[in-house]
Amino acid sequence: MSTLLSVDEVRHYILSQLSPLPVETISLEQAFRRVLATPILAPSDLPPFTNSSVDGFAVRALDVKGASQLHPIELKVFADIPAGFSPHFTLPPGHAARIMTGAPLPNGADAVVPIENTNLSFHDKATQPPYSVQVFNPVNPGDNVRPRGQDILRGHPVFEPGHRLRPQDIGLLAALGISHIEVYRQPRLGIFSTGDELIPLGTAPIPGKIYDSNRLMLKMLIEQAGGEVIDLGIVTDTLDNVRSALDTARRNNVDLVLTSGGVSVGVFDVVRHLIEQEGERHLWRVNMRPGKPILFGRYHEMPILSLPGNPVSAFVGFWVFVRPAIYRLAGLPFVPPLRLKAILEHPIESDGRESYLRAIVSYTNGQRLARLTGHQGSGNLFGLSQANALLIVPAGVKSLPTGHEVDIWPLDDSLI
Ligand SMILES: Nc1nc2c(c(=O)[nH]1)N[C@H]1C(S)=C(S)[C@@H](COP(=O)(O)OP(=O)(O)OC[C@H]3O[C@@H](n4cnc5c(N)ncnc54)[C@H](O)[C@@H]3O)O[C@H]1N2
Numbered sequence: 001m002s003t004l005l006s007v008d009e010v011r012h013y014i015l016s017q018l019s020p021l022p023v024e025t026i027s028l029e030q031a032f033r034r035v036l037a038t039p040i041l042a043p044s045d046l047p048p049f050t051n052s053s054v055d056g057f058a059v060r061a062l063d064v065k066g067a068s069q070l071h072p073i074e075l076k077v078f079a080d081i082p083a084g085f086s087p088h089f090t091l092p093p094g095h096a097a098r099i100m101t102g103a104p105l106p107n108g109a110d111a112v113v114p115i116e117n118t119n120l121s122f123h124d125k126a127t128q129p130p131y132s133v134q135v136f137n138p139v140n141p142g143d144n145v146r147p148r149g150q151d152i153l154r155g156h157p158v159f160e161p162g163h164r165l166r167p168q169d170i171g172l173l174a175a176l177g178i179s180h181i182e183v184y185r186q187p188r189l190g191i192f193s194t195g196d197e198l199i200p201l202g203t204a205p206i207p208g209k210i211y212d213s214n215r216l217m218l219k220m221l222i223e224q225a226g227g228e229v230i231d232l233g234i235v236t237d238t239l240d241n242v243r244s245a246l247d248t249a250r251r252n253n254v255d256l257v258l259t260s261g262g263v264s265v266g267v268f269d270v271v272r273h274l275i276e277q278e279g280e281r282h283l284w285r286v287n288m289r290p291g292k293p294i295l296f297g298r299y300h301e302m303p304i305l306s307l308p309g310n311p312v313s314a315f316v317g318f319w320v321f322v323r324p325a326i327y328r329l330a331g332l333p334f335v336p337p338l339r340l341k342a343i344l345e346h347p348i349e350s351d352g353r354e355s356y357l358r359a360i361v362s363y364t365n366g367q368r369l370a371r372l373t374g375h376q377g378s379g380n381l382f383g384l385s386q387a388n389a390l391l392i393v394p395a396g397v398k399s400l401p402t403g404h405e406v407d408i409w410p411l412d413d414s415l416i
């Protein structure tokens with residue numbers, strides 16, 4: 001048997017064949033999970049003006065020096081500053097201005113006394129400001145004041161290119177008044193499943209046939225990774241049908257085609273045959289379990305990544321190769337997936353390929369413990385669904401004893 005390529009070699013090669021997609025301008029409304037293509041510098045200070053962090057009275061700190069519960073200091077209330085109002089006056093010495101949280105501090109004032117430290121209670125918005133206020137506590141200059149630019153100064157870098165926008169980032173850009181941004185175009189992936197045995201969901205069971213589970217799973221995985229899906233359905237095992245699906249993908253200008261099934265050594269493994277005869281097969285078969293017969297190539301320039309039909313092989317192949325490929329197209333830098341350590345609860349046998357086994361990892365006495373879920377056959381989706389991590393056995397290793405420390409990939413956030 002020819003030597004199999006290593007997982008790292010294959011991933012490296014696939015990434016070298018793909019580049020970030022062209023840049024487009026979109027509105028911030030559409031920006032969730034999109035990847036910035038240009039740096040963003042703060043166009044203005046944030047907050048844009050010095051303002052109060054409490055509801056209370058803006059004062060000159062010197063005026064309330066020595067104030068106490070027994071000896072309050074009384075100040076005349078000069079004005080009212082509701083949020084949204086811009087005060088065009090200077091607070092005269094010996095005076096206070098009623099101010100609401102977020103409202104601009106008037107010139108002359110250098111601190112705010114919270115309403116709780118005065119003889120007054122909360123007023124509703126419509127209430128006229130009182131004639132005077134008694135202050136029970138002193139304040140230092142700057143107390144309860146949020147200076148202009150405290151959060152970020154104009155011209156300061158906010159985000160670098162390659163940053164994927166989260167809700168809080170979008171909130172920040174909105175606060176800065178940025179309504180449009182330049183991002184990499186979202187990767188568009190065409191997907192289809194191959195196999196004469198496949199029937200679509202919603203049809204009655206037929207002897208010898210199985211439901212096409214890969215397409216739905218891969219569709220969700222693509223969307224989770226930030227890609228857009230062009231669903232090309234189920235394709236039966238003929239060269240004509242596979243060619244026609246690939247041509248449809250080309251017409252839809254997909255950035256990458258993802259297929260499942262038909263890449264092993266069977267007579268009906270038509271995806272591989274078609275790519276070998278009418279496209280370019282760049283690589284095939286990786287030293288990995290499950291997922292060995294993965295194929296990468298091109299069909300009339302269009303990159304194609306073909307995953308094995310076994311559902312767990314398709315899932316693992318996606319995690320190991322397709323997700324990084326989508327990230328590359330999306331303009332994200334390659335970051336190796338987060339690996340954590342766990343201790344084996346039982347011995348493990350492997351076949352020497354780099355293995356991604358389905359595991360349940362739990363915390364006991366501050367340690368992560370790992371055990372395998374059910375039968376590890378690459379067709380067994382239940383075992384995958386039970387797992388909260390993939391347990392990685394390195395290439396060349398055939399057995400690991402109880403207590404051995406292994407690497408795991410969390411499949412959900414509960415382990416992080
Ligand atoms: N003689 C050999 N046979 C096989 C080898 C080998 O090296 N020598 N490799 C095995 C390995 S490893 C894998 S993985 C599979 C992959 O084969 P294919 O990619 O060609 O996939 P299929 O044969 O089409 O299907 C495999 C398996 O998966 C089921 N399947 C396919 N598509 C779907 C789908 N969309 N949803 C659910 N299940 C699907 C299919 O019915 C088969 O059971 O080859 C081994 N054989």
Ligand code: MOO
Nearest residue numbers: 290291292313378
């Ligand atoms: O590589 Mo296959 O994916 O072992 O099942």
